Amino acid sequence: MLKAALLSVGIAIASSWLLPAAAQSSPPSEIPPEAPEVIEQTIPRLEPSVPLPELPAPLPEPSLQTPAPPPAEDALPEGTALPITSVEIVGFTVLQDEIAAALGEFEGVEAVVPFCDSVSDSMSADDSVIEGSDNQQSCGLRATVDPQRMTFATLVELRSAVTQLYIDNGYITSGAFLPNNQDLSDGDAQIQVVEGQLERIDVGGLNRLNDSYVRDRVELATDQPLNRDRLEEALQLLQLDPLLEQVNAELTAGTIPGQNVLRLNVQEAPSLQASVLTDNSQSSSIGSEQLSVSASYANLLGRGDRLTGGYGVTEGLDAYDVSYALPLNARDGTLTLRYGQDDSGIIEDELRDLDIDIRSESETISLGFRQPVVRSPEAEIALGLTFDLRRSQTFLNDEPFSFAVGPEEGESRVAVLRFSQEWVDRNATSVLAARSQFSLGIDAFDATINETGPDGQFLSWQGQFQWVQQLTPSRIVLVSQIGAQLTPDSLLSLERFSVGGVSTVRGYAQNQLVADNGIFGSVEARIPLTADANRLQLAPFFDIGSAWNNGDNPDPDPGAIASLGLGLRWQVTPDLAARLDYGIPLTEVEDRGNSLQENGIHFSIRYQPF
Template sequence: MRNWRLWKCVIQRWQTIAGSSIVTLCNINLSTTAQSPLPAVKIPPNTTDAIEPTIPLLSASQPTPAQAPEINAAPKRDRFSIKKVQVLGSTVLHSEIAALIKPYENREVTFEELIGLRSAITQVYIQNGYVTSGAFLPNNQSLNNGVVQIQVVEGELERIELSGLKRLQEGYVRKRLEIASKSPINRQRLEKALQLLQLDPLLEQVNAELTVGNAPGRSILKVRLKEAPAFHAGIAIENRQSPSIGSVQTNLFVVHDNLSGRGDRFSATYGITRGLDSYDINYTIPLSASNTTLLLRYSNSDSRIVEDAFRNLNIRGDTQTVSFGIRHPLVRSPENELALGLALDLRRSQTYLLKDIPFSFSAGAENGKSKVTVIRFSQDWVKRKPRQVLAARSQFSLGVDVNATINDSGTDGRFFSWLGQLQLVQELSKKNVLLIRIDTQLTPDSLLTPEQFSIGGMDTVRGYRQNQTVADNGILGSVEVRFPLTSNPEVLQVAPFFDIGKVWNNQNSAPDITTIASLGLGVRWLIQRDLSLRLDYGIPLTKIENQGNSLQDNGLYFSLRYQPF
């Protein structure tokens, strides 16, 4: 199951001339927000999958270090005076080889000792993963000058043979393997590249073998691949939105993970509630074999307040977001990943009263219009172990004075903020899993509504309506334990949880509610392979006045997802 970005619906109270309290503004956007899920983490349905330490690499016809004819056997009693040992053809392991040859210089040695030195050099190559490299003593050497030569043949990859690919271009796989197959061939480096391919969502199966090539020290890498299904489509029905615009949302989504055959991913989502009409389009394409990725995104939403108390006011809003970004992994292995990202977000929103009258419902907006141009610098880190996944994300956001809302109120498009996220998935036993999540946002500025931190809802603090309270700064924590009820732990699980969150402002007055917490129980049910149901019931520990009667207001959330493709 994939994480879907949240619509952010911000509700702010204001007083009419008559003094009645009215919830007025629903500022909705689809761009990256404070509570965006960690992009590098995928929570497993139950236990974390252990990454195999190795992938079958060497076939029965394993290449062996090339051996050339050696110096003709000499009587065992013969000894040679050796001043210097020259090792030719070696480009790696210089210190290790130097330590091996030092005891043989400036003394008399036997032929058997030279054979032993040659074998020791070959062995140090093999011990360091260079399994197709080796050393030999060249023929017809004259040892009268006291210099003996040992030739090293370092293993090279003659070619890569790929089979099984259909839509995915061979270059996508070949370039990723070529990075790891530079001479001399190293088994661990090659296995790491194959394991990363095995983790690639575009590939379902990867089998490889290294066979003998057509010359000494040369090998052929044969890789058999099976592509994973690239096209996905489905429908999700869930009460994830704020009741002010209609909490029950129907989402239609389509995803293609390999649109042009180059590993580029396209996704589109259309969502609708009683008061919301929205769509979201994403496109990502890898730029290099190291998985540097370009990201493009556009979202648009039209919303209106549909709660009975405010329907006659015809409050509505329009939001558009355009995003450009690039992400580059600095460290990438089956166990660890560290990546940096740089993005530019352009967000424009407009709110109206009585359908067509521009009107501001939040601080900083001018005649209902707010514009932000934000540069975001992110750092993502993931650590995987057989029974644990730990992920952290840091994001610095800088609102710049470029086509942005600028005023003297102290709340405008110029700001600086930091978002930190930490997530732990820990296997407690073979079937039970612990999930811990912490999010926080800190800023010295007063933020426009779309950049604020919100708590309340299915993905933050359950037991309260979506975006129950919003402010400039905030912190939330969640602890959940999943227990399977069937022999297959992925089919049916119960998940008791505890959620808590706190928000505060810098300049503007504090929200009516600053801290909320809840205890509850969730159910995760995989009804069949392509149909799943999620239920969460939260008991609020902080009393909220003037709540409505929606399922959210009564602490109940549901998500029904059908994905036939």
């Protein structure tokens, strides 16, 4: 039902793409020459998919209570002499080389070799298998010993050494013992290994979230033999999950020896989250100061899904965005459906004085899947595949009108396949993050196709690299990032790269430079001013960027911009944060306006009530 509903919504929205556009209107007698550039700056850009990382909080220590290893069952008095010539160790599936090396160090042990009597006497170590298989019941390691030196005390030490190896390697519920009533007349003694395994996982404390969401993620770390380190890592990942507030775990003995029960007591995080933001991050031609609200609700279906919505408004802009994310597997592979729409109008006085009304409409439909392939509390590698339908149309006095080469009657449409690769590595003092994305524009869903000039068929690459490093012991944090887009094609406005503004080069207007290709870099030092390093920070910075076009499109003028500046970050309360940046432009640009943003001042205030 859910998939059918999502498909119906997607078809209903996509159908609007097939409607014919209205005819091109006749232009008024006088249009300011900068109008196309102004329009270019108002087209929504693809936001960076990897937000600038912060230093992580210390990783949560998993609350895992574990049982003691299985007790040894020694069958003979310790001082008894043993007329044996070999000791067999059976029942293990891991640590074969380590066990062989440990046994070889004992006095009286002459050689340690793998064996499997039911198959061959000449098996290599790699071929050795374990007792417990249906077809090969007597495989393991055989230690040849000197009967003059082998006592029961030595045999106990051998058994203890095997148990300690398991414990040292995190297999805390595994161990070795000497079976009772062994027949030693043939000169062979046996050490039996019992490897711990999980009998079941009990989950308690959940309200809306399904038990299977937690259980399936923990089960990934419970392969036999049960390993404490893998289990603790899985519990740390659960603790980092934004859906969960607290995770406590207890490992207890099961109904039979070697079996264990994992009891999880989980507290859910609040389902509803919301934030209110005011900043001046929009293009000044539609009103740079904006107010936006966003909210998300988790566990709508109890499967870890999340519904998110946002709305932003400026003097000339109305924008909203709705997305739904659904985890599809225990490794956090997530399907995301998103729809966004922007309606904007130019508010510049020069156009108003000429009684010229210029506005644009943009919308995006996106369906994507992201799958982590390597995931731990310290690192993650993920792959993603997304299909985007994007449309933008410009109007002059309420009639469709093209201000640039490429759009048809003011309308641009693209259908884009995007393949992304992400990598994050973090520790207590640094974070490294990188993202690569290839975008392929295809001739589908009525995409804009032209014989010459920009159209919807293209190939582009976007890359981002970000590094956050704490300079101990000063507590100063160095933040640097690089972003770029490269393409051999001429792109429609929807897919062009922008440089300028708070997220690229501060001190300049948002989208100051817009072109097919671009690159920017930023270095910032965050200097704490209070005992709490995150409460109040001074942030000097240097930003630089460049943009250029392909084909016959003229390059932006200037082609590169740079700035030096100073910022102030203030975490007023855990729910309220503010930031102020002042950038001094190092490259002059024409027609700098009078807004705060165009005079190098960028601000943001964010409040998260819940």
